[in-house]
Structures are given as structure tokens and as C-alpha cells.
Amino acid sequence: MPDQTDEANLLIVDDLPENLLALEALLQAPNIRVHRAESAEQALELLLCHEFALAILDVQMPGMDGFQLAELMRGSERTKQIPIVFVSAAGRELNYAFKGYETGAVDFMQKPLDIHAVRSKVSVFVDLYRNSKRMARQVEALERSRREQEVLLDELRSTKAELEEAVRMRDDFMSVVSHELKTPLNTLILEVQLRKLQLSRNNFAAFEHDRLHAMVNRDERQIQSLIRLIDDMLDVSRIRTGKLSIRTSRVDLGQLVGGVVDDFAAQMEAAGCALEYLCAETIVGVWDAFRVEQVLVNLLTNAMRYGAGKPVQIRVSSRPDAACIEVRDHGIGISQKSLERIFHQFERAEGSESSAGLGLGLFIAEQIVKAHGGCIQVESREGEGALFRVTLPL
Structure with missing residues (x-):
């Protein structure tokens, strides 16, 4: 038995209801659905709503005849591929068959219809329709498979x-x-x-x-x-592994940063970098003091390493519901290419390969800041130093 997805619609058009009933009874078969139209206008409405395997048109109808309907069908992208069979009770001397083939018909039958011939011809067109639908589904499946393979290849x-x-x-x-x-x-x-x-x-x-x-x-x-x-x-x-520990407590950020600055003073002096610290207010928040200090140490180490012996400024300020730490140096700066990946692990700025370090400091610093719900940003141009800005929610 044909698959339910292979149901075929047949269109029969005749201005005489008794002819439609007789032809419908003749064409009834499993998985075939017959649609009747008593005029060309009704037929056009059905053609807009359904996909048909075959259209059987009576030639002689009042108003728009079968030939005119066929010409309209051939002129529409939606219906131009539907096979058309003309039927007529007129004598052969009117040469309707020739005119029918001219309008794109695939066959012409004279009334009274030969039952076996009609069923045989309809069966051929229905089988062609079903085969074309199956082939279309196979092509679609192959195309879908090809697209899936392309996606897999891209993923690979x-x-x-x-x-x-x-x-x-x-x-x-x-x-x-x-x-x-x-x-x-x-x-x-x-x-x-x-x-x-x-x-x-x-x-x-x-x-x-x-x-x-x-x-x-x-x-x-x-x-x-x-x-x-x-x-x-x-x-x-x-x-x-998601196991970076954050142990928070109330922290005076100015005091914390000031302590780190004092610890770095001797190293900065040895590197020829004057260390300038500005904190104009008391800023207290809930942070992990050890981890925040770790971030600041990484930033100051980089500023000292790439600061080219020029002053380094540290500024602590407050924002609505947040605190901000800025570390600015006036050294070699960072190229645009390096800026795009500077917070990646094992990455170091171009030209810094001879400097010490694993290229982990900024990666770790960013992860610590994110764990606090904050963000770290960098602004830099080659030869003009760098500004790192850490924002921490209070």
C-alpha cells in the first residue's frame, strides 16, 4: 500500500454534475483524493489551495472553456507542471485534440470514456507524481545530510x-x-x-x-x-576546575592598595620607576583582600617590567556601588594585536618574550576580578604606555 505521505490529489472539471460524479466514482482508489469543479473559476480556486497530480478538464464549458483554463495553468509557476488531460464529447472533425496538445495537454480522450483506458492513464500519472515526490524527498534528505556533514566538517x-x-x-x-x-x-x-x-x-x-x-x-x-x-x-x-576560592570580608581598599604600594616601593625605585599613589577617600567594600592584592601585584609587576623606567601612577576612586583601581604606566605600550589576547592564558605582549613570567598574570587577574562580579579593562597604544582599570562591586 502506498505511504500516506504519497496521497495524490486529482482535479476533474466539468460543467455537468452527473459527469463529475461518474468520473469521480471511476477514479476512486486508495490514497487518491478527487476534487470536483463545475467551472473554470472553481477549478482556479482549488488550484490555489491544493497540489495536484493530474487535472482532467472538459473542453466545452460555458464561460471559460477548458483550453483557456489550461493556458492560465501553464502561465502560473505554481500550476504549470501539472499534467492536463482533456475530455470532450465533440466529434473528431473539430480537431480539438490538436488544439489541446497545443495548449500543453499530455493526452486527449473522447466521450464516452473507456473505463480501463482512463484508470490506466490516471494510474500512470499518479505513479509519476508519487515517484517525483519520493525523489524530491530523497533529494531533500541528501541535501540535509550534506548540510549536516558540512556542519560536522566545520566542527571537526x-x-x-x-x-x-x-x-x-x-x-x-x-x-x-x-x-x-x-x-x-x-x-x-x-x-x-x-x-x-x-x-x-x-x-x-x-x-x-x-x-x-x-x-x-x-x-x-x-x-x-x-x-x-x-x-x-x-x-x-x-x-x-572552578575551584578558585574567594573568601570575602570587609576591606578598606585604600589601606590595602597603600600596603602593596609600600611593598613595591623599593623594587620600583630599583627599576627607575617613580611610584605615585592617589586615594582621596575611604572606600570600604566586601572583597577577598588576598585575591585583590594578587591582582594589584600582577598589574604593578607588569607596569614595572614594561614601564621603561618612567613613572607609574595608581589611583583608587569610588563609583556608585563600585570601587575602581587604575594602574597607569608610560612604557612600551601594547599593540592592537596583543590587546585582543592579552587576558588569555600563556599570552604575553609582543616584544616581551625576553621578559620573565609565564604569561598567566593577567589571565589570573581577570578571573579573580570576574569572581568578584567585576571587570578589568585595558587602554593602550604602542609607545604610549598602558592603563589597566579594575572595577569591583562594593
């Missing part, structure tokens, strides 16, 4: 590109990590070897108070460098 290409980028980032990261970890470790190893040499020579003068104090300070700086690198890597791991 995107995944491949992401994997290649991930591999590149991993390789770059491992290269930077090995270099950054080796720097303090090599310094510590050299210090240890030098001390072993002095001890082997019984040169205890090398361990006098001032020299020993300097040694301990150098060791502490290198150990702190190692700790910072490890902490950065641990923070990235926490961020990826």
Missing part, C-alpha cells in the same frame, strides 16, 4: 584548529615553564656550589654576617620566584 576543522592551538600553547608553556623554573634554580645551585667550594677551602670569612645576610636575601628572592611560578600554575588549575 574547528576542533582540529583548537587542538593544534592547544598543542602549540602546551609546547610554548612547557618551554616557558622550563626556562622560568631553571632561572631561580640555576641561581640557587650556583650559590650552593660556591658555598661548598668556600667550605672545602675552610674560607669561613665568606660567611661573615654581612655576606651571609646577602646570601640569604638572594636565596629568598629565588625561592619566592619559584613559589610565585608554582602558585600561578596552581591558580590556573583551580580556575579550570
